[in-house]
Amino acid sequence: MIHSLNKTRDLFQKAQQFIPYGVNSNFRYWGEETPILERGAGAFVWDVDGNRSIDYRLGFGPIILGHAYPEVNRRVAQAIENGVLFAATTPVEIELAERFTRMTGMDKVRLCNTGGEANMHALRIARASTGREKFIKFEGNYHGNFDYVMYSGPTAQANRLGPRSHPHRQLASAGIPAAIRNYLISLPYNDLELFERTLAAQGEEVAAVVLEPIMGNVACIMPDPAWLRGVRQLCDLYGILLIFDEVKTGFRLANGGAQAYFGVKADLAAYAKAMGNGFPVAAVAGREAVMAVVGPGRVAHGGTYCGNLVAATAAATTLELLETQPILATIFAHGRRLIDGIQTLLRHAGVPHVVSGVPSMFSVLLGHDEPPTDYRSYSQFDSQLFGQLGAELIRRGVLVDDDPREPWFVSYSHQTAVVDETLTLFEEAVRAVFAHR
Numbered sequence: 001m002i003h004s005l006n007k008t009r010d011l012f013q014k015a016q017q018f019i020p021y022g023v024n025s026n027f028r029y030w031g032e033e034t035p036i037l038e039r040g041a042g043a044f045v046w047d048v049d050g051n052r053s054i055d056y057r058l059g060f061g062p063i064i065l066g067h068a069y070p071e072v073n074r075r076v077a078q079a080i081e082n083g084v085l086f087a088a089t090t091p092v093e094i095e096l097a098e099r100f101t102r103m104t105g106m107d108k109v110r111l112c113n114t115g116g117e118a119n120m121h122a123l124r125i126a127r128a129s130t131g132r133e134k135f136i137k138f139e140g141n142y143h144g145n146f147d148y149v150m151y152s153g154p155t156a157q158a159n160r161l162g163p164r165s166h167p168h169r170q171l172a173s174a175g176i177p178a179a180i181r182n183y184l185i186s187l188p189y190n191d192l193e194l195f196e197r198t199l200a201a202q203g204e205e206v207a208a209v210v211l212e213p214i215m216g217n218v219a220c221i222m223p224d225p226a227w228l229r230g231v232r233q234l235c236d237l238y239g240i241l242l243i244f245d246e247v248k249t250g251f252r253l254a255n256g257g258a259q260a261y262f263g264v265k266a267d268l269a270a271y272a273k274a275m276g277n278g279f280p281v282a283a284v285a286g287r288e289a290v291m292a293v294v295g296p297g298r299v300a301h302g303g304t305y306c307g308n309l310v311a312a313t314a315a316a317t318t319l320e321l322l323e324t325q326p327i328l329a330t331i332f333a334h335g336r337r338l339i340d341g342i343q344t345l346l347r348h349a350g351v352p353h354v355v356s357g358v359p360s361m362f363s364v365l366l367g368h369d370e371p372p373t374d375y376r377s378y379s380q381f382d383s384q385l386f387g388q389l390g391a392e393l394i395r396r397g398v399l400v401d402d403d404p405r406e407p408w409f410v411s412y413s414h415q416t417a418v419v420d421e422t423l424t425l426f427e428e429a430v431r432a433v434f435a436h437r
């Protein structure tokens with residue numbers, strides 16, 4: 001049970017004096033309850049008051065092995081003895097690129113620093129390759145913080161998205177030039193008929209379709225496999241490049257990401273998160289012919305820190321471990337045990353629910369029992385009710401996001417004992433919320 005939060009509250013007050021909202025990323029702002037964490041090890045984190053929690057937020061997904069994973073930290077510490085950054089390629093980048101392309105099935109890869117940056121470059125490469133400027137994205141999908149994609153994302157007001165056949169492009173941030181919206185066609189997820197009709201009208205103007213192969217920012221809504229296959233086929237028909245945003249799914253669904261998991265190949269893909277176990281590293285990758293446009297005097301890709309030794313060593317080590325040990329299989333087994341336990345407890349309590357996603361990354365939705373298929377149908381669920389359950393979990397030391405749109409993430413360090421402790425606390429939390437209903 002979480003006890004005192006005195007130090008947390010004092011520090012958060014101070015944080016707000018110097019940092020807007022006291023956080024360095026808007027997503028970390030939890031109002032007065034904003035946590036301040038100071039340590040992590042394996043499946044656990046500790047706040048500044050010394051409270052220990054089992055962590056299912058995992059830095060919004062990157063921690064695939066566990067916090068402060070010894071082998072990754074050891075190799076990074078060793079690497080930086082020889083410097084962290086040169087204005088040149090290093091051997092570890094080459095080793096990483098070889099392993100990365102083997103694992104993902106992509107032909108060529110360039111390193112970046114964030115998932116948003118990787119998507120931004122994928123879009124630019126697609127535009128350069130096709131000579132077209134428009135792109136399609138789907139409601140509720142999040143691709144980072146750059147202007148082109150900041151519409152109709154996971155914080156959009158579902159009742160103001162307009163008619164399904166002609167969706168509004170709902171702006172997600174102030175400060176974006178109005179004309180930017182003209183490049184975007186926004187569509188509901190999982191609707192092949194509407195997608196096909198849209199391409200029939202405008203397909204020749206579209207450079208790229210970018211999508212999250214699982215809606216990792218809206219309750220892990222799953223793709224209909226027929227929709228994914230259909231999108232692939234129609235992209236080929238209209239000469240459009242298909243970009244998979246694998247920032248959350250890459251190295252978490254399978255070593256080959258969502259493309260291997262669902263058996264659908266993208267032309268370009270963006271990776272980040274799990275590829276570095278929390279170290280800031282990302283990648284844009286793609287087919288040989290598509291990536292051929294990247295280079296001096298052609299498509300600009302570059303950055304001072306791209307492929308720095310900290311990031312490259314962390315990624316090289318994480319991918320080596322994923323490739324040589326049954327890590328994702330173990331995570332899936334433990335995640336399955338957790339999901340089964342959660343569902344049994346909710347069933348016994350008579351609570352309508354859906355667990356959406358896969359065992360390494362899933363969401364618990366309450367108040368309804370039909371799986372959501374797009375951002376609009378997600379609003380049928382009772383997010384406030386989950387908020388109450390989330391608050392009871394957090395009070396007991398199970399750190400989940402109290403907004404059910406953000407998944408529960410499971411790492412290799414969430415072993416059986418951790419899962420079982422979670423289920424004991426989950427049972428208490430369910431009793432606290434539902435006993436008197």
Ligand SMILES: Cc1ncc(COP(=O)(O)O)c(C=O)c1O
Nearest residue numbers: 114115116142143144247248272
């Ligand atoms: C699917 C997806 N794409 C892109 C991003 C942006 O990644 P970053 O925050 O590293 O820029 C995120 C971040 O959560 C994401 O979930």
